[in-house]
Amino acid sequence: MRRKFADDLKALHDQLLEIGRLTEAALQQAIEAFETKNQNLAKAVIAVDGSIDKLEEKINDFALWLIAKQQPVATDLRRIIAAIKIASDLERIADLAVNIAKACIRIADQPFVANIHNILSMYRLASEMVVVAINAYDQEDISLARSVADMDEKVDQLYGEIMTSLLEMEKTDKEALAQMNVLALVARYIERMADHATNIAEHLIYLVKGKHYNLND
Numbered sequence: 001m002r003r004k005f006a007d008d009l010k011a012l013h014d015q016l017l018e019i020g021r022l023t024e025a026a027l028q029q030a031i032e033a034f035e036t037k038n039q040n041l042a043k044a045v046i047a048v049d050g051s052i053d054k055l056e057e058k059i060n061d062f063a064l065w066l067i068a069k070q071q072p073v074a075t076d077l078r079r080i081i082a083a084i085k086i087a088s089d090l091e092r093i094a095d096l097a098v099n100i101a102k103a104c105i106r107i108a109d110q111p112f113v114a115n116i117h118n119i120l121s122m123y124r125l126a127s128e129m130v131v132v133a134i135n136a137y138d139q140e141d142i143s144l145a146r147s148v149a150d151m152d153e154k155v156d157q158l159y160g161e162i163m164t165s166l167l168e169m170e171k172t173d174k175e176a177l178a179q180m181n182v183l184a185l186v187a188r189y190i191e192r193m194a195d196h197a198t199n200i201a202e203h204l205i206y207l208v209k210g211k212h213y214n215l216n217d
Contacts, residue, residue, distance in 0.1 A: 005070050012062055012083050013138075019055045019087055020134040022048065023094045027127045027193075030097040034104045034186065035120060042101035049098045056091040060084055075210075082207040086137060089196040089203070093130060096189045096196075103186050112183075113176035114169060119187055122158040125151055126190050129197035137204045145201035149215035155194040162187045 026045050033042035063080045066072065072080060100123075129151045136144035166180050166187075173180075198215055205213045 005066075005072070005076070008062075008066055008070070009076065009079060012059065012066065012080065015055065015059050015062065016083050016086055016090075017134070017138060019052060019059065019090050020130075020137075022052050022055065023090045023097070024127070024131060024134070026052070026094050026097040027123075027130060030100045030104075031120065031123045031127070034100055034123075035116070037104060037107065037109055039105055039108070042104040045101035046098050049094055052091055052094040056087045059087040075207075078207050078210060082137075082203045085203045086200050089199045090130075090134075093193050093196045096193050099189045100186055103182050103189075106182055107179060110179060113173065113179045114166065114183060116183070118158050118162050118165070119183065119190070122155055122162065122187065122190050125155050125158070126194040126197065129155070129194050130200075133197045133200035133204070136201055137207075140204065140208055142205055142208055145204045146215065148198055148201040152194050152198050152216065155191060159187055159191045 026048060029041055030045045032038065033045060063084045066080055067077070070076075129148050132144055132151070133148050135141070136148070163184060166184050170177060170180055202213055202215055205211075205215075
């Protein structure tokens with residue numbers, strides 16, 4: 001019975017890595033679509049979101065079945081709870097990638113009214129946070145998890161710079177207001193991605209140490 005339970009936990013772990021892989025791919029496609037204004041790629045990001053949603057549901061159902069069937073204790077229970085929470089954060093990150101793909105479609109082929117360098121830098125950093133957080137979970141590496149918090153500070157700094165720049169532009173370029181609002185939303189979506197990546201790192205620390213930690217403190 002214990003061997004079967006260990007196999008089930010491994011299957012849960014593998015499912016979580018799969019939703020992580022799909023989310024990482026959605027992130028890369030969404031930023032490429034945004035940067036190049038590739039409408040077809042943006043639509044592809046939106047189309048794959050349903051598969052990610054279904055995988056999260058599958059993970060939740062499997063995790064709840066394990067709790068009901070095996071009645072796990074201590075570390076095993078934390079492992080299952082962490083999996084449910086991480087799957088939820090990954091699904092939300094994928095939703096945010098969809099939101100950015102939709103922003104790309106709204107901008108269409110219009111030239112960018114502002115320099116998007118900081119937005120791209122922020123996006124790549126947030127995407128790296130997601131990758132590092134998933135690796136931290138896979139390897140149960142607390143030092144990797146803690147490094148996510150350091151990157152989150154840089155994301156927050158870039159977010160502040162972007163919003164300040166857009167607010168200044170709004171004072172002088174009223175005609176570009178509609179697109180500036182879209183760019184502000186994109187920056188907000190990226191900032192939320194980073195928050196969810198930080199959540200994943202915190203769930204890993206909870207799994208390993210059995211205590212809740214706020215990495216933003």
